[in-house]
Amino acid sequence: MTVLSPGPTRTDLVRNVVVALLAVAQVLVAAVAGDTVGTVAREYPSPLLAAGWAFAAWxxxxxxxxxxxxxxxxxxQRARQAHRTTGWWMAASAVFNMGWVLSFGAGWLPLxxxxxxxxxxxxxxxxxxxCRMPAESVVERVVARGPVALYAGWVCMATPMGTAATxxxxxxxGTGALAAIxxxxxxxxxTATVSWAVLSGTAVVPFAIAVMWALVGTALNDPPEAVVVAGAxxxxxxxxxxxxxxxxxxxxxxAAWG
Known part of the structure; x- marks a missing residue:
């Protein structure tokens, strides 16, 4: 039986507006930052650094x-339970994204x-x-489930890249046998973690595409042979x-699309 949510509340409207404003803000921050993130990343190379073109995933x-x-x-959509349980977390992700872009671009890698x-x-x-809530339409799969899965897959790989740079x-x-190991x-x-997520999740196609894109980008950035084999x-x-x-x-x- 489908449980209907009550109509939009003031909290729903505030959440809608905040998410929309932050969506625009993070694009503006990324545009202003330009290639500063890439420039800093290249100053602290490691075997896990992906090739520059791979960051087009953003x-x-x-x-x-x-x-x-x-x-x-x-x-x-405003009053749907799916958005009520995820909207503020999406807003938080935008804040963290902007914080990451600005702090990394400034060279404050621990922050x-x-x-x-x-x-x-x-x-x-x-x-x-x-993953626990089925999409209601194809549109939702395209504009909500797919982008979130793609984002999650990419960040799962970007986090160890950032850790290596830090x-x-x-x-x-950042070089030598110890770094390669x-x-x-x-x-x-x-790989074990993301494979578990794939085997138990939904919208796994965009999630896996992002992961594999990062793996290919890393393998083609001239890392040690052991890293290329591990990536393969x-x-x-x-x-x-x-x-x-x-x-x-x-x-x-x-399972494939959410």
């Missing part, structure tokens, strides 16, 4: 966030890492809650987990 992420912001503010962890927690929490910032080696261990651990293994594992999740799901479309 373009569909930001576009998707704006689409989500418009969607959740529509009159028919940026804290912002990135906050972003990871908030966006994966939204992703997890969406490690170099504090004086840990650490990178392989981190890659395998992250990770690609196969994530792809296999995605295929298994969809093929064994009772509702394959929901």
């Amino acid at each position: 373009v569909p992420i930001y576009v998707g966030f704006v689409g989500y912001a418009v969607f959740q503010a529509l009159p028919a 940026a890492q804290l912002m990135l962890i906050g972003l990871l927690v908030s966006i994966t929490l939204v992703f997890g809650r969406y 490690g170099v910032w504090i004086g840990l080696p 650490a990178a392989v261990v981190v890659l395998l651990a992250v 293994i990770a690609l196969v594992v994530v792809l296999a987990a995605t295929a298994r999740r969809i093929s064994t799901a009772g509702f394959p479309v929901r």
